[in-house]
Amino acid sequence: MAKKLRTRKHKVVLNRSAGGDAGITIVLALLGAFMFLPMIYVVMQSLKPLDELWMFPPRFFVRNPTFKNYRDLFMLMNTSWVPFSRYIFNTVFTSVVGTVGNLFFSSLAAYAMAKIKFPGGQLMFRTVRTSLMFHSTVTAVTSFIIMSALNWIDTYWAIIVPAWATSLGLYLMKQFMETNVSDAVLESARLDGASELRTFWVIAMPMVKPAWLTLIIYSFQDLWNKGSSIYIHSEQLKSFNYAIGQIMAGGIKRAGAHAASMVIMMLVPILVFVISQSNIIETMGSSGMKD
Amino acid sequence: MSKKKAVIRSDMSRAQWTWNEMKKHKVAYAMVAPYMLIFTLFTVVPVLLSMVISLTNFNLLEVPDFVFLDNxxxxxxxxxxxxxxxxxxxxxxxxxxxxxxxxxxxxxxxxxxxxxxxxxxxxxxxxxxxxxxxxxxxxxxxxxxxxxxxxxxxxxxxxxxxxxxxxxxxxxxxxxxxxxxxxxxxxxxxxxxxxxxxxxxxxxxxxxxxxxxxxxxxxxxxxxxxxxxxxxxxxxxxxxxxxxxxxxxxxxxxxxxxxxxxxxxxxxxxxxxxxxxxxxxxxxxxxxxxxxxxxxxxxxxxxxxxxxxxx
Missing domain, CATH: 1.10.3720.10 (MetI-like)
Known part of the structure; x- marks a missing residue:
C-alpha cells in the first residue's frame, strides 16, 4: 500500500525564463564542483606514485596512475600490532549487531506509537522527537558515568546497545508507518484474531520496506564511521576507522596509503547509498514535522 | 457542593478510564519497552543527570558537594x-x-x-x-x-x-x-x-x-x-x-x-x-x-x- 512518489518529467513547465534556467545551471555547476572536486582529489591522490605526491607545483590530476598506495596500505595493515582483520571484525560486528537491533526495537516501538492509541504514546514520541534537537555530545560525560556504572566500559556493549535506540530511526519509521500503513488493513487483521505482534510483523512491516532500508543505512553509516570511542581502551576492541587514522599518524611517507585508506572507507557508505537512494528518498517523503 | 462532587467524580472516572485503556493496551507497552528503556537510559537520564551534576563539584574521585550555581x-x-x-x-x-x-x-x-x-x-x-x-x-x-x-x-x-x-x-x-x-x-x-x-x-x-x-x-x-x-x-x-x-x-x-x-x-x-x-x-x-x-x-x-x- 506504500504510496509511490511521483517522478515527474516536467516538460510542460510553467513560468520558466531561459535566463533563470541559465543562472540556476551556473550556480548548480559551481556548487557541484565545490562538492565533487575534493572527492575526486582523494581518488587522484590515492593513485599517485610517490614522486607525484611530492612534486612542485602540485598537480590535481594523476599522470602515471599506480595501485602501489593500495598495496602499501595492505602491507602496513599486516605489520600492525593488532591484526587488521581484528579491527575490521570489530567494526563489522558492532555495525551489524547494532543495526539489526536498532531495526527491530525502533520499528517495534514505532509501530506501537503510530498505530496503537495508548495513554502515554504521544508523550513518548514527543520526547524522542525533542531529542533530535540536541547533539549527542551534550550527553557524553554523563553517559560515560552510566556506562561505568553498568560496567560496560571497554566492551562491545558500550557501542552496540545505545545504537539500538536511535531517535532518528524511530522518528522516520513512525512517520512513515503513519502515512503508509492503512488502519483498515490492520483492523481487519485484528478482527481475524491476529495478535498485535503478528499484525506488526506480517502486515505492517512488509508495507514499510523503504523505511527499513533507510533505518538500516543510517544506523550502519553511523556505526561504520565510528572512530575512537571514549568507552573503548583496549587496542583489540578498537574500530577499523580508528586504525585507519593511525596510518595517517605515521607521517608524510604514508600520505599515499592514507589517501588509499580514505577511498576504501568512503566507498562502502557511498555504494550503500547508490543502491538504496530511491528508498531513502521515499522514506523522507513522510519525514516532515507537523507542529 | 454538588458541582464539586461532579468534578471529582469525572476526574476519578478519567483516571479509571486511563487505567482501563492502559490495561487494554498492555501489548503496546511491551512493544515500546525495549526501545524506551534504552532511550531513557542513554538519552533522557544523561540530560537530567547532567543538570543535577552541574550543581555539584563532582570530579569522579571525591564525594561531591552541592555548590549550586557556582559552576x-x-x-x-x-x-x-x-x-x-x-x-x-x-x-x-x-x-x-x-x-x-x-x-x-x-x-x-x-x-x-x-x-x-x-x-x-x-x-x-x-x-x-x-x-x-x-x-x-x-x-x-x-x-x-x-x-x-x-x-x-x-x-x-x-x-x-x-x-x-x-x-x-x-x-x-x-x-x-x-x-x-x-x-x-x-x-x-x-x-x-x-x-x-x-x-x-x-x-x-x-x-x-x-x-x-x-x-x-x-x-x-x-x-x-x-x-x-x-x-x-x-x-x-x-x-x-x-x-x-x-x-x-x-x-x-x-x-x-x-x-x-x-x-x-x-x-x-x-x-x-x-x-x-x-x-x-x-x-x-x-x-x-x-x-x-x-x-x-x-x-x-x-x-x-x-x-x-x-x-
Missing amino acids: YIRLFLDDDIFIIACKNTLIFAIIVGPVSYLMSLMVAWFINELPPKIRAVVTLIFYAPSISGQVYLIWGTLFSGDSYGWVNGILLDLGIITSEIQFFQDAKYVMPLCIVVALWTSLGTSFLSFIAGLQGIDRSMYEAGAVDGVRNRWQELWFITLPSMKPQLMFGAVMAITSAFGFGGVVTALCGFPSVDYAAHTIMHHLDDYGGMRFEVGYSSSIAVVLFAIMIGANMLVKKVLSKVGQ
Whole structure:
C-alpha cells in the first residue's frame, strides 16, 4: 500500500525564463564542483606514485596512475600490532549487531506509537522527537558515568546497545508507518484474531520496506564511521576507522596509503547509498514535522 | 457542593478510564519497552543527570558537594576561554546552520526538475561528502602548510604569495576554513528530506497557481512550493541546527586541539577539555547544560521564523 512518489518529467513547465534556467545551471555547476572536486582529489591522490605526491607545483590530476598506495596500505595493515582483520571484525560486528537491533526495537516501538492509541504514546514520541534537537555530545560525560556504572566500559556493549535506540530511526519509521500503513488493513487483521505482534510483523512491516532500508543505512553509516570511542581502551576492541587514522599518524611517507585508506572507507557508505537512494528518498517523503 | 462532587467524580472516572485503556493496551507497552528503556537510559537520564551534576563539584574521585550555581558563575564570569568558545560556537552555528540549510533547499529545488536518472547522480554528488566519514581530511591535504599542499603550491607557482601560508596554524584562516569544510559535509539528512518534500508536491497546485496569477518561478517557490513542504522545512531545520552545533570533531581533526589561539575553540571542545581530559565532571556538566539550552533555544527560534513562510 506504500504510496509511490511521483517522478515527474516536467516538460510542460510553467513560468520558466531561459535566463533563470541559465543562472540556476551556473550556480548548480559551481556548487557541484565545490562538492565533487575534493572527492575526486582523494581518488587522484590515492593513485599517485610517490614522486607525484611530492612534486612542485602540485598537480590535481594523476599522470602515471599506480595501485602501489593500495598495496602499501595492505602491507602496513599486516605489520600492525593488532591484526587488521581484528579491527575490521570489530567494526563489522558492532555495525551489524547494532543495526539489526536498532531495526527491530525502533520499528517495534514505532509501530506501537503510530498505530496503537495508548495513554502515554504521544508523550513518548514527543520526547524522542525533542531529542533530535540536541547533539549527542551534550550527553557524553554523563553517559560515560552510566556506562561505568553498568560496567560496560571497554566492551562491545558500550557501542552496540545505545545504537539500538536511535531517535532518528524511530522518528522516520513512525512517520512513515503513519502515512503508509492503512488502519483498515490492520483492523481487519485484528478482527481475524491476529495478535498485535503478528499484525506488526506480517502486515505492517512488509508495507514499510523503504523505511527499513533507510533505518538500516543510517544506523550502519553511523556505526561504520565510528572512530575512537571514549568507552573503548583496549587496542583489540578498537574500530577499523580508528586504525585507519593511525596510518595517517605515521607521517608524510604514508600520505599515499592514507589517501588509499580514505577511498576504501568512503566507498562502502557511498555504494550503500547508490543502491538504496530511491528508498531513502521515499522514506523522507513522510519525514516532515507537523507542529 | 454538588458541582464539586461532579468534578471529582469525572476526574476519578478519567483516571479509571486511563487505567482501563492502559490495561487494554498492555501489548503496546511491551512493544515500546525495549526501545524506551534504552532511550531513557542513554538519552533522557544523561540530560537530567547532567543538570543535577552541574550543581555539584563532582570530579569522579571525591564525594561531591552541592555548590549550586557556582559552576555557572565560574563559567560566565571567570572563564575567558569559555566566552571565546561561546563566541566561536555562535559564529559557527549562525553561518553554517542557515547557509547549509539554504544550500540544501536551493540545490534540492534546482535539481527537482531534472530527469530522474540525472537527478539521482546529482543527488549523490552533493550528498556523498556527508556520509564519507573522515574524507573531509582531504581538506587538510589541499590546504596543507607546505608547498606540496595544492592551494599553497598553486598560489606560489602563480606568484601570488612568496612563502607558504600555514592555513591551519594561522588564527586568521582557521575559522573560515573550518566553516568551509563544515559546509562541505553539511548536505545531509535535511537535503534528502527536501528532495522528497519537493517530489511530493501535487503538480495541479502549480497549474492552479499559474491560473491565479503566479508569474515566475520565485513567486511559485514562495507562494506554492515552500508552504506545501512546510513539514519538511521544519524537520530539515532541526537536523541542520543539530549538526551546525556538532562540528567539533571536524575542527579537532583539521586544526588539532586546542586550535591555535583558540581561534576555532567551540563549546564542544571546552566540554571535551573539562569532561574528557580534566575529569571536572561537575563543571563540564554545566557546560553541557548551557550547550543543551542553546540548541533547544535555537530550535524554538527557528520554528517561530519558519511558521512565517508563505505569508
